[in-house]
Amino acid sequence: MHCVDPKSSLSYGFLVPWIGKGLLILSGPKWFQHRRMLTPGFHYDVLKPYVKIISKCTTDMLDKWEKNITKQKTLELFQHVSLMTLDSIMKCAFSFESNCQKDSDNAYTNAVFDLSYLANLRLRHFPYHNDTLFYISPHGYRFRKACRISHDHTDKVIQQRKKSMKQENELEKIKQKRHLDFLDILLLARDENGQGLSDEDLRAEVDTFMFEGHDTTASAISWILYCMAKYPEHQQKCRKEIREILGDRQIMEWEDLSKIPYTTMCIKEGMRMYPPVPGVARSLRSPITFFDGRSVPAGTLIGLSIFGIHKNANVWENPEVYDPLRFSPENSANRHSHAFLPFAAGPRNCIGQNFAMNEIKVSVALTLNRFQLSPDLANPPKKIPQLVLKSLNGINIHIAKLK
């Protein structure tokens, strides 16, 4: 089961000083052991109560928008949505009240922005592959500073929980008070020898989930809302569907998630055109031969462009056209299972994909229920592939409050 191609140490190694050797980076038996240990953290019973939490986090974001409407003409989505997804991953996975949506300038999200920019810069700038050269450079200095901010943030979350667990001391008491969250699962996890996670492993997992759990979904939601702004006819259809199930309600419930098929198709088409994780890399364990006879030897570093796969004109007719009906059951039936890969595939696929889809559905539905979105034609986004897909000039739209 754990005989999968390892992550390329060149591309992922630059992330280690930041997110440590957590699930995203690990390979071999240790990855397998962690994956098995963490999978229960994404069980349906665990995810169910998160829908209300995410609804509340989205509502807090939308309330802020409503207040800002008169002050500013355009809204840069990514910064608002990042704070919302950070708020919700902290509340859901770590039961941590950060109030991060209250400050417009959050040290952790700013640090994540810097870290993903700098890790990507390092990968593309050959002299920076050398540790010493990188660390003595101004970029290396900024990277270390941002790492410290990020680690301080995660340490605070871990320490607070360890303290409260000591006080409560009994699992049953915790269970009665609230759902077992991801951090409980990490702290209570034991291997076959009864051994828990070391402090280093624990922090790596918290850092990994804190980052993976908010930056990716922020990218997904921002680009999907941008598509909604750009294609008003689809926006309107989604709104109609959403209002039919919500009625007078302002929050989404678990049962609603499966009742918005058109919106779900629009979400998928948004992720096809703007894949939040634009590519992955592997080091080949064994040689592969392609259908045309060409082959690549073992040990080769492979970069796989999810962005490119989603634009493959042999699979997607007119790939630059936004057409949610590509994802109707009829149109999807005969498509290759690996033609659409926002969450990758196989044993190293995204462990958080159900969490992510729920969060995207809730936030898109509640946003469209309350606001009319239109594009800022003077300032269209300029895509930049970092660890997640971002825009050089932000993702700007106009919003208007609906009755």
Ligand code: HEM
């Ligand atoms: C729209 C949102 C998301 C997208 C598009 C996405 C995409 C991906 C992709 C493409 C991978 C494979 C990476 C690789 O092979 O290098 C991955 C892995 C991973 N994702 Fe996500 N992800 C999302 C949300 C999340 C969330 C919400 C979490 C956690 C709560 C999460 C946690 C992880 C972890 C831990 C891995 C590594 C899994 C392993 O290797 O066993 N992701 N994700």
